[in-house]
Amino acid sequence: IGLFGASTGAAAALVAAADEPRVAAVVSRGGRPDLAGDALPRVQAPTLLIVGGLDYGVIELNRDAQQLLRCRSRLDIVPGATHLFEEPGTLDSVVERATLWFDEYLGAAPDVADA
Numbered sequence: 694i695g696l697f698g699a700s701t702g703a704a705a706a707l708v709a710a711a712d713e714p715r716v717a718a719v720v721s722r723g724g725r726p727d728l729a730g731d732a733l734p735r736v737q738a739p740t741l742l743i744v745g746g747l748d749y750g751v752i753e754l755n756r757d758a759q760q761l762l763r764c765r766s767r768l769d770i771v772p773g774a775t776h777l778f779e780e781p782g783t784l785d786s787v788v789e790r791a792t793l794w795f796d797e798y799l800g801a802a803p804d805v806a807d808a
Contacts, residue, residue, distance in 0.1 A: 695795045696738075697722065700776075703742075704728035711735035718798035720791040723748060723776050726758035733761035740766045741794040743787050745774030767794075 695718045698706030703724020710716040711732035719740040726733065726742060740762055742755045752770065759766050769790050774783035 695719070695799050697791060698724055701725050701728060704730075707736055707740070708732040710738045710740070718795055720794055721755070722787050722791070723751065723778060725751070725754060727754045729758070733758055734763050736762055736764050738764060739794070739798050740764055741790065742766065742768045743790055744768065744770055745776055745778055745783065746770045746772040747774060748776045751776060 694713070694716045696706040696710055696716055697720045698704070699722040701724070703721035703726050706719055706721065707726055707729035710719045711729070714737065716738040719736065719738050721740065721742045723745060724742065742759060744752050744755050746752075755768055759768050771778065771783050771786045773780055774786070778784040778787055
């Protein structure tokens with residue numbers, strides 16, 4: 694199981710991951726993982742935190758939350774992106790980063806031509 698949460702939904706994804714051992718990977722996009730509070734140290738699934746480079750307050754909230762995670766985690770900052778990733782190419786960068794993370798921890802999906 695892979696979970697993807699955006700904005701405050703990132704906290705919900707992390708709380709769910711803390712309570713469900715079958716979750717194998719989590720991606721947070723522009724999220725507020727800090728709102729997961731006491732659940733953060735219980736998350737076991739590798740967690741990718743993606744934040745816009747121009748989303749200054751949220752960058753710090755993600756750094757603080759990452760310090761509480763006891764699982765493998767990475768904070769990726771997308772240059773030139775604001776909170777909603779509306780700038781050209783920034784959402785594509787999120788998709789690429791999330792796909793690589795899920796491929797690594799969930800296994801690559803078969804190519805459509807192979808299916």
